[in-house]
Amino acid sequence: MPPRPCALCEKARAMIKRPKTGQQICRDCFFYVFETEVHNTITEAQLFKSGDRVAIGASGGKDSTVLAYVMKTLNERYNYGLNLFLLSIDEGITGYRDDSLETVKRNQQQYSMPLKILSYEELYGWTMDSIVSQVGRKNNCTFCGVFRRQALDRGAAMLNVDHIVTGHNADDIAETVLMNIMRGDIARLGRCTAICTQGDDTIRRSKPFKYAYEKEIVMYAYFKKLDYFSTECIYSPDAYRGHARAFLKDLEAARPSAIIDIIHSGEAFEIKEEIKATQKVQQTCQRCGYMSSNTLCKACTLLEGLERGMANAGITDRGTKQLQAEGPTPENLRKIPFFEYKPTSTSTTIDIEAS
Amino acid sequence: MAGAETSSVTIKVEFSGGLELLFSNQRSHTLTLPAAVPTDNATTVPVPSTIEATKPADITYLIHYLRDHLLQERAELFEENGTVRPGILVLINDTDWELEGEGDYVVKEGDEVVFISTLHGG
Numbered sequence: 001m002p003p004r005p006c007a008l009c010e011k012a013r014a015m016i017k018r019p020k021t022g023q024q025i026c027r028d029c030f031f032y033v034f035e036t037e038v039h040n041t042i043t044e045a046q047l048f049k050s051g052d053r054v055a056i057g058a059s060g061g062k063d064s065t066v067l068a069y070v071m072k073t074l075n076e077r078y079n080y081g082l083n084l085f086l087l088s089i090d091e092g093i094t095g096y097r098d099d100s101l102e103t104v105k106r107n108q109q110q111y112s113m114p115l116k117i118l119s120y121e122e123l124y125g126w127t128m129d130s131i132v133s134q135v136g137r138k139n140n141c142t143f144c145g146v147f148r149r150q151a152l153d154r155g156a157a158m159l160n161v162d163h164i165v166t167g168h169n170a171d172d173i174a175e176t177v178l179m180n181i182m183r184g185d186i187a188r189l190g191r192c193t194a195i196c197t198q199g200d201d202t203i204r205r206s207k208p209f210k211y212a213y214e215k216e217i218v219m220y221a222y223f224k225k226l227d228y229f230s231t232e233c234i235y236s237p238d239a240y241r242g243h244a245r246a247f248l249k250d251l252e253a254a255r256p257s258a259i260i261d262i263i264h265s266g267e268a269f270e271i272k273e274e275i276k277a278t279q280k281v282q283q284t285c286q287r288c289g290y291m292s293s294n295t296l297c298k299a300c301t302l303l304e305g306l307e308r309g310m311a312n313a314g315i316t317d318r319g320t321k322q323l324q325a326e327g328p329t330p331e332n333l334r335k336i337p338f339f340e341y342k343p344t345s346t347s348t349t350i351d352i353e354a355s
Numbered sequence: 356m357a358g359a360e361t362s363s364v365t366i367k368v369e370f371s372g373g374l375e376l377l378f379s380n381q382r383s384h385t386l387t388l389p390a391a392v393p394t395d396n397a398t399t400v401p402v403p404s405t406i407e408a409t410k411p412a413d414i415t416y417l418i419h420y421l422r423d424h425l426l427q428e429r430a431e432l433f434e435e436n437g438t439v440r441p442g443i444l445v446l447i448n449d450t451d452w453e454l455e456g457e458g459d460y461v462v463k464e465g466d467e468v469v470f471i472s473t474l475h476g477g
Contacts, residue, residue: 004454017453024454062372062473218372218444218473219451230373230472245474249441 008033019213019256027223034220038208039074045195047206050081053161057152058086058107058115060100063167065107065228066217067209071165072111085159086111089151090119091144092127093234100229110227118155120147124303125334132235135311140235142315143306146298150290150336156203157341168207171214171248174259177266178244186269193266202291203341213259289339299336307334363387364412364464368421372472374443379427388412388420388462396437398423414445415458417468432474444471 003013004024012026018033025033048054056071058064068086075082088104091097101117108115121127124147132140156164176192179185191197196206209217221228251258284290285297292298298314305313305323308330312319365387375382389402391409396419402409410416415437422434433440438458445452446469447460462468 013450014454015449016451214442214473215444218471222371222444222446222469222471223449230371231376232373246441249474253441 016219019215019252020260022256030219030223034212034216035070035073038070038212039078041195041211042074042208047196047208048080048082048163052163053083053085053159054163054165055085055087055156055159055161057164057166058088058104060103060107060229062218062221062228062230063169063209065103065226066221067165067167068107068111068113069224069226071208072113084113085161086113086115087152087155087159087164088115088117089148089155090117091148092120092129094129096231096234099231103227103229106227116155116159118151118158120151123151123154124336126306128235131306134306137235139315143302146302150299153203153290154339157339161203163204163206165206165208167209169209169212169214169217170259170263173207173210174262175241175244175248177262178248179241182244189266189269193263211260288336303336304329304333362390364390364462366462366466366468369467369469371469373474374433374470374472377428377433378425384425388417392416411461413458413462414447414452414460414468417462418458439470442472442474444473445469
């Protein structure tokens with residue numbers, strides 16, 4: 001096929017076909033439209049205000065690496081006035097997270113942003129390696145997911161930031177919509193498609209890549225030669241998400257707009273009041289102060305199960321009952337440090353990784 | 356000997372985004388393909404002289420060749436229904452293969468073909 005000129009500048013040779021629009025564009029126009037669309041997403045949703053302290057949840061993978069690069073670029077180009085930080089969670093997975101954290105440490109240098117690493121070991125007294133050695137490879141992803149969510153909030157509180165941004169892209173969100181539908185979890189559709197979520201006592205979280213296709217993120221990283229880490233977690237991957245992802249990729253191959261269409265479907269679902277009423281009211285965990293839908297938050301329940309050698313305690317209702325039947329919580333049980341989120345507090349000295 | 360120059364093509368193939376793990380954890384490979392290959396993409400090397408239906412070596416043949424000769428494990432993560440698994444990006448000389456005719460692109464001497472998996476966590 002003869003080389004085709006870029007549909008935007010009509011000068012340079014087209015090098016990428018945009019999945020969203022089918023447009024064939026050159027490398028420089030691609031950088032420009034990709035960055036501008038993220039900028040439009042940010043400004044339309046009014047995600048930030050000048051002076052905000054924003055932590056970028058950084059895993060060293062493609063999405064968060066591109067996010068850090070693009071956030072830095074846009075912050076400088078459009079004078080957002082943001083103070084940007086990198087926040088990484090070390091789950092304690094030898095041969096996986098230790099390698100990806102090396103990537104994050106290089107990003108810290110390349111983008112000159114302060115980096116904070118918070119480990120499961122520091123926060124919970126357990127690494128994922130030690131959790132897997134106790135619980136096996138069946139429910140380990142539950143522990144990891146619950147622990148990571150809370151660790152990110154706690155790390156953000158330590159950095160005293162106003163906001164956490166994550167690299168979730170359009171494909172991730174469409175996948176989550178599909179998973180929630182397949183599980184019958186209709187009540188979650190609204191929350192999973194929201195660009196920004198915030199509870200009363202949690203830090204704002206948002207997804208500037210909500211409308212960015214994975215293909216474009218990977219192409220962006222490739223053309224910019226960004227340094228990212230790409231290895232599958234050594235512990236069993238989330239099989240259910242894997243099926244949703246394979247299905248979504250098949251749909252995308254047949255019709256590239258499928259991803260955005262599914263996000264729109266999720267957004268358009270209206271939940272009747274009586275269904276909303278069945279969702280539990282948010283409260284505060286009586287043991288660690290983190291937000292919770294029960295008297296004990298999920299992380300505290302999981303941790304107590306681990307500590308008392310009954311790992312199922314936080315996984316199944318039966319496990320929870322067994323734990324309660326074993327008697328009261330021992331006095332000397334290891335606990336997660338008490339969580340206090342003070343949105344208005346002023347900055348104190350922060351312990352960040354040395355450059 | 357004039358024919359010898361056109362009887363094979365040497366190209367560079369690169370894997371990234373985690374795909375290299377399926378190919379002996381080696382990112383960059385140089386390989387020589389026969390210039391004319393069976394239309395059914397059978398990858399016996401050298402191409403048996405009894406085969407009459409041939410076509411110029413294209414990306415579809417390359418995918419079959421990589422699966423049969425270079426891939427070390429879990430073929431289903433690379434190839435599906437005669438092409439790459441959905442979610443794998445292909446670039447031909449740094450251009451999106453969707454602009455180059457995808458599997459029908461005929462490889463030329465010195466081409467660089469990159470396969471990038473997008474399926475790994477971010």
